[in-house]
Amino acid sequence: MPAPAHPAAHAGDETRTWTGDPLDHPDPDRVGDAAATEALLRCWVRERGVPGPPADRPLRLPMPATGVTLEVPVRYWSQAGWHRFGPPRLADAAGPELDAVTVAALLGREADGANAAARTDTAARVADSARRAADHVRHRRAHPDDPPGTTPFLAAEQALLLGHPTHPTPKSRDGxxxxxxxxxxxxxxxxxxxxxxxxxxxxxxxxxxxxxxxxxxxxxxxxxxxxxxxxxxxxxxxxxxxxxxxxxxxxxxxxxxxxxxxxxxxxxxxxxxxxxxxxxxxxxxxxxxxxxxxxxxxxxxxxxxxxxxxxxxxxxxxxxxxxxxxxxxxxxxxxxxxxxxxxxxxxxxxxxxxxxxxxxxxxxNPFDGDDVACVAGLVAERPGMGPSRLAALVHTLAKRTGRATASVAEEWFTRYLAVVADPILWLDAHAGIALEAHQQNTLVVLDPDGWPAGGRFRDNQGYYFRNSRTADLQQRLLGAGGGSDTLVPDDVADERLAYYLGVNNLLGLVGAFGAQRLADEDTLLRRLHATLAAHAPRVRAARLLTGEPTLRCKGNLMTRLHGLDELVGPVATQSVYVDIPNPLHAHRMSGGAVPA
Structure with a gap:
């Protein structure tokens, strides 16, 4: 189906006066820069534990190393971390909007432990990522239709035009x-x-x-x-x-x-x-x-x-x-x-x-016949070209069933939890194998109506065998985890499962539903809390997600500013992890009931 016309495709006025969603801007270069800036700001807010501003007020971010304060319009504040921001400026100044490279330079000056080379490299990669995202948007707007023969699997794999919403350089490709x-x-x-x-x-x-x-x-x-x-x-x-x-x-x-x-x-x-x-x-x-x-x-x-x-x-x-x-x-x-x-x-x-x-x-390769998509592709924005595929599915289901969009979104999420989260948590409890189930590694099978009907996991990098279950694993397969360097301490397995499945995948999906105005995040968080609580007696990662006031979270910006290669060195030290407020903990403490 052809994409709807871009909202400003025929506008002849100066696009610098654009007041709509920055991702719908008619200039792809502005879209790429806006996406890069938003990703940087989401990272900073998450990794520094910055609270949301009062309603209808901009976010103010002091930068003491340079003596300035950033003022950022808030388009949407997400409990799960998928915030939407407008273009930042220097507070109390009449200067221009700040581009992504300037924001990266300012944030880099504030990062403890980041040397000058890593700061410069980060800014360069931000510029590269923004430019490539702009190229992706420009190409896709000019060629909105999938080529003949494109399977649903391939279409989802090709849908990540802007990339990971909480990575500072999601589309950088050096060389x-x-x-x-x-x-x-x-x-x-x-x-x-x-x-x-x-x-x-x-x-x-x-x-x-x-x-x-x-x-x-x-x-x-x-x-x-x-x-x-x-x-x-x-x-x-x-x-x-x-x-x-x-x-x-x-x-x-x-x-x-x-x-x-x-x-x-x-x-x-x-x-x-x-x-x-x-x-x-x-x-x-x-x-x-x-x-x-x-x-x-x-x-x-x-x-x-x-x-x-x-x-x-x-x-x-x-x-x-x-x-x-x-x-x-x-x-x-x-x-x-x-x-x-x-x-x-x-x-x-x-x-x-x-x-x-x-x-x-x-x-x-079992995917030619099924409608199967990586979750990251489902939630990916389509800047200026209509809603994400997730949003399109939910709206179509709502229209077909005559139900409210939020009600359909909640059921979609509930079914997803049953076919993706439940089996991954079962595998950890039953076999001592934790999966690095982030949204790009996780595939969802859709039935003909668009409801989640199955889940798949892929990635030979993403397995963690618990040390405490070594004997069990050896009974299943002699030598398991040895030469493959897959055995890890239990606390590492807990941290990674809680982050990749809990924060990146499930909270990320909650944030996408909220930021794309499909459902109330609070309702989805209560639904998620109930699902995890059912596993908590047997799965420590589920207990962490429901019972702790903070969660360990990979700090993508800090990892980049420290110059770390996430594939080099021991598993436990490949990335920088930070503590973030746990949005599920408040629901446990409040005792809010989960809707039937």
Missing amino acids: LTTAEAAAYAPELRGSFPLHWFAVHQDLVTHDSTTGKTAAAIAAELSDGLVGPEDHVLVPVHPWQARDLAHRPGIRALLDVALIRDLGPFGPPWHPTSSVRTVYRTGAPVMLKLSLGLRITNSRRENLRKELLRGVEVDRLLCAGLAAELHDAHPDFDIVRDVAWLAVDAPRTSGPERAESGLELVFRD
Whole structure:
């Protein structure tokens, strides 16, 4: 269905006088900057515990390091953290609106522990993220319709035009040119053929939980490409292929023909929301490719422990856990990482990295037939192009059933909790496995009317095996959690499950319903409290979410300002965590009843 006309598409007046929603501004560059500014301010408010201002008053943020105060119009204040802001200015001054880079510089000066290099780098990444978001909006406004053959799964993967609402640089992609983005960015609906190398079999390590080797799966995906005898075909992201040619270890193997560059070949694959995981309609698997781009905070190259973790979880599930999960929650499943393949190359960049940059994961692809979408794609704004898909679903259901929008939204959320939150909490209690179930890792299956009918989890980085359940896990699968570095202290598992499922996913969904004017957050919070309280006797993360006045929350802005790479180092210290007020605690203390 074509998108509605932009509200100012035919306006000939000066758009600087725009008074509507900043995300609906007719100038995509202004939209990108507004989105970046809002994300920065949400991060600051959350990570500093800033209370909301009195009704109809602007938010005032003192910046003592520079001796100024920011004054920010509040369009919507969210209990769950999805605030909406207007353009900030310096308080008590008649100056212009402040752009995102200026705001980033001011906030960076206030951050304890942030050095000058990290502050400068953050501001540069904010600028890059804002520019790319503007490009996404510009492209999508010019081409609003999904191309023929786009599945619901792919449409949701391509929907995150602005990115994570509480990340300071959600669309920064260091090293990706504008021309490359046209092919490799999901938001621009890019697609490309895979680049292929033939690697001597003695250099290839692989594993599979299927009846086929990883090398055989790769060969089947090559569409008839033939390599030299005793070589294995290895698919690579085109960007990575060009970068690898300049790495000494790979270059040495290319020079002696132990690796042969076969070039691009085959039909196009589509980048998903992670950029590096690619999808093709009808293919039996998706490919999670190594990609040395720094996307948000980290270079996205597969680590060996992550390769091991994916097939280890599949083996745990095949050993009986999947049947137990299905018996308890038949509408929930985990997307399997069924195989992996890696190339061993001389270590020339330091002894700490065993990876060559030629590592990939084969992920099951069960999504061609169902209407399934990552939650982040459902709630994503469509700036100037109409409501999010979540809002469109709720409004359509309300019209079809003759019910109030808020009533439909509450039922939609309640069904979501049953098919997503309940099984994830059950898995932790039953098996000692906590999932990093943030909105981009969580998929919801929709029935023909648009109601949540099932849930899925994906991500071989996102498993935490509890130390206290090591013996149980070993009984299920000998050696579980060892080489994959998946065993963690219970308090780490509690913190991560409470943050990723509780704060990012569930409170994030509450905030989206509220900010998009679909439901009253207070009603949804009481519904969420009741669901979590039912699990609290057996799941410590649920007790934290319902019983503590504060919650541990990943501080995305502080993580960025401290220059941390979230994929490097011990799990417990990869990110900065802060305490935030718990909106669910007030509901427990107030004793408010949950609507029937």
